[in-house]
Amino acid sequence: MPKPNDQIAQASKPRPRARARKDTAALPEQFTPQLATLVDRAPEGAWQYEVKYDGYRMLARIRDGEVRLFTRNGHDWTERLPRQTKALQALKLKDSWLDGEVVSLNGDGLPDFQALQNAFDIGRSLDIVYYLFDAPFLNGQDQRQAPVEKRRAALKAALGANKSKLLRFSEAFTAHHRDIIESAFDLALEGVIGKRLGSPYVSSRSADWVKLKCRLRQEFVIVGYTRPKGSRSGFGALLLAVNDDSGLVYAGRVGTGFDQAALTSIYAQLTPLERKASPLGKPLTSAQTHGVHWVEPTLVGEVQFAEWTREGVIRQAAFVALRTDKPAAQIIHEQPRTAKSMKAAKQPDTDVKITHPDRVIDPQSGTQKQQLAQFYDSISQSILPFLVHRPVALLRAPEGIEGEQFFQKHSERLAIPNIKQLDPALDPGHARLMEIDSPRALIGAVQMGTVELHTWGATTDKIETPDLFVLDLDPDPALPWAAMVEAAQLTLSVLDELGLQTFVKTSGGKGLHLVVPLARRDNWDTVKAFAKAVSQFMAERLPERFTATSGPKNRVGKIFIDYLRNARGASTVAAYSVRARPGLPVSVPVSREELEGLSGAQQWTVANLQERLNGLKADPWAGYANRQKISQKMWDKLGAQPPE
Incomplete structure (x- = not known):
């Protein structure tokens, strides 16, 4: 595989789209990581690539000298990783949020997910390595708007004094992406992660981070099992499913990849979950259900396979491991986006200047004012049909949702960029009502501290007869x-x-x-x-x-x-409006x-709504x-x- 090199080729480096912050910032209590988008092939443009580690995503919060480790879903795993926690404390960093992956390495120095699970099962954290690849907050500085290459350079410098073998910096590769991917395939790695040079850190799934898999591999919800045959004990095969708009959908079965310990352990977890009826949204044929024991759909297993059939069933499947870090409700059929669709994230309309862009709107998610503007801009086609031709009331939180909040129903003296002022006759005796009829007006409302958008039950042309x-x-x-x-x-x-x-x-x-x-x-x-x-x-x-x-x-x-x-x-709050509540x-x-x-x-937030919109098959x-x-x-x- 090409040797890692931390020197990014300057000739191909684009001009950063976002400036770095130099002032200090309050450290969020909780933090949501940036997620990568699955693609079918490497996109064009200036990217850097890293190994896609076969482990558990882990975020480290360092505050007042205390280190806490959290999974991507916010579970505190500090006690399960005492040596890694101690190694991070030895760095003596000030307030920081670090992003990385914990893995176990096999004899060839390659990630081994089953070994990682075994290490957690026996409480042997000495076998677990924490690879760090990003630092959205570092030494009291909010780096989220800094380009990815600058954030990583600062992280590497901060790890310079590290003497522990359990903490490592995830190096980038400088070879052509085709060579990197081919080498990753030859080494039987899970895949690679590409990061667009110049991109900021966002707490959501982003087109600025992409993942390319060497093999088809994803998580499935376990919905049943069959009895073992011959000398095998435990179970024969697991029945798998994924979530879609209609509920759980059958995705095939997996009967290989289990050793005796896995058969025993998984069977012990399946037995108390047995149920009489199938949890699937659509019934299977009698042949598919013959000899099946149905279970409550709570366990999640990772499986590698050759392909998806036209019927939505996987072929040549082999079991990898159970996953405890991903809830069953989030498991869907992962479908790669085309490389052509992976354009740089659209920035809000340049006619609207966002002042204090790095002001934190929601401490729980760490979402900043600029990011809220980008979110509303990205969903403008979804929300505007519910805003146009209607009076709008704004819930404003100029200092963030933990500060003062107030409703504004009339334009009054406050000039909101690009907002439409309505006929005074619609609400006699008051300042003019307002309407949001364009993406520019939507972003203008955010510029003035708006979080929520509430609309009347009537349109402006027939204001006295609700629709x-x-x-x-x-x-x-x-x-x-x-x-x-x-x-x-x-x-x-x-x-x-x-x-x-x-x-x-x-x-x-x-x-x-x-x-x-x-x-x-x-x-x-x-x-x-x-x-x-x-x-x-x-x-x-x-x-x-x-x-x-x-x-x-x-x-x-x-x-x-x-x-x-x-x-x-x-x-009433409009469809697709953000709410001024923790997590947005x-x-x-x-x-x-x-x-x-x-x-x-509160199932959908600013962090995961785009995934829903991308996955919708029908309105x-x-x-x-x-x-x-x-x-x-x-x-x-x-x-x-x-x-x-």
């Missing part, structure tokens, strides 16, 4: 999420019975929003009264589950069906079929149209009457 109503299912925080899903299904059943097509979105907060599009015929009072009638109907029929009265005291152990946001001047969750439209598979109202709100009318028959079914 939708919303039922906000707001739960007692003590209720489990399953109760929320059940409540949504019950309410949807009633709306179905009324003949109203309803669309669902996560609130990004605690509950779900049920959105009913309407023909623009009835006035505000009528629409609000109808929404109230639905709420009261549910509360009267199921008083142990629902309440139609606001206030925490009235919803203890219940779900408040909030109809109040359907009044004139009231607003997003309000996301979902299909009715996805409802049971949701894990919570979850397909068929949405403002054409439904509230009829007298509907009022009668609810036992209510429209207002005079």
Whole structure:
């Protein structure tokens, strides 16, 4: 394999797209790592490549001299890696977040994932090496906007005094990417990671980091097993699945790659998980299910294989190991993007200057103001259809979500770049209402500290006749999420019975929003009264589950069906709006079929929404149209009457 060299060829080095920070910054309590995008071949442009280590992603937080180690999902593994923790303490670094991978090396000096698992199982951290490859925060400096090559150079310098064999810097290679990949294949490495020169560090999956695999290999959810044959003990094969929009989908089975210890250990974990029915969304044939023992879909296994068939089943599979660092709900069919699509991340409209770009909006994720602007710019095509032609209210948090927050419904004296000011007649006696009708206006709102975007239930051309109503299912925080899903299904059943097509979105907060599009015929009072009638109907029929009265005291152990946001001047958070909550969750439209598979109202955030958008096979709100009318028959079914 080409020898690593830390000198990047200056002739091919592009001009950095982001400047480095020189001032100190508060260290986030928690941190989300940057993730690489799977591609089919090396993209064009100036990139550097590193080994794709076959191990566990690990983040090191150094604060006030204390070192803590976290997995990519935020689990604290400090106690499991005492020697690596001690080696990091010996560096005497100031406040830092370091990014890397812990691996075990075989006799040839190559990563061995099974050996890594064995080392953790017996508590032998002496066999584990921590390869460090990035430093988003280093010695009190926030380096996230610095080019990747500068961050890595600073990290290597900081590791210069390291005397431990358990800490190593992940070197880059200078040979042509084809030579690197071919050598990686020959050495049976998992693959390589490419990083675009000049790119910043972002806490999400990014097109600036790519992964090329030498072999097809990914994680699968284990949904069942077959009995062993002959002299084999434990089980014969594992049945595998991946998640998609319809739930768990069968992906084949794996019956090789197990030694006796693995057969025994995995079987012991499968037995208590047995269930009678298949957890798959679609039934298999009788031949596929013959002799199968179904299990709860909680275990995740990594498998290498030759190819995917047209039917979505893997061929020539061999088991690698169980994975405890990745939850089953996140396992999908990994499909590589084409190299042509791997363009540099789009920057927000240059007409809008983002002041204080490195201000941290959310300490939990470490998201900065510039990154929030980039996020909204990247999803502008998804969110703008829900913003245009509607008055918008802004929830602003100029100093970040832990600072003061306030709503702004009118333009007043504050000049928001590129925002549209509406006709004064729409809201007499007040300053003008506002509308966001372009990506530039969207970024302008972020520039002024906006995090959330809330819209009216009517369009500006017919402001007195709403074109939708919303039922906000707001739960007692003590209720489990399953109760929320059940409540949504019950309410949807009633709306179905009324003949109203309803669309669902996560609130990004605690509950779900049920959105009913309407023909623009009835006035505000009528629409609000109808929404109230639905709420009261549910509360009267199921008083142990629902309440139609606001206030925490009235919803203890219940779900408040909030109809109040359907009044004139009231607003609801827009679809695809970020919420000003830790982690920056997003309000996301979902299909009715996805409802049971949701894990919570904050399932999607600024860090993972793009993955959902890229993976959507169909519009979850397909068929949405403002054409439904509230009829007298509907009022009668609810036992209510429209207002005079």
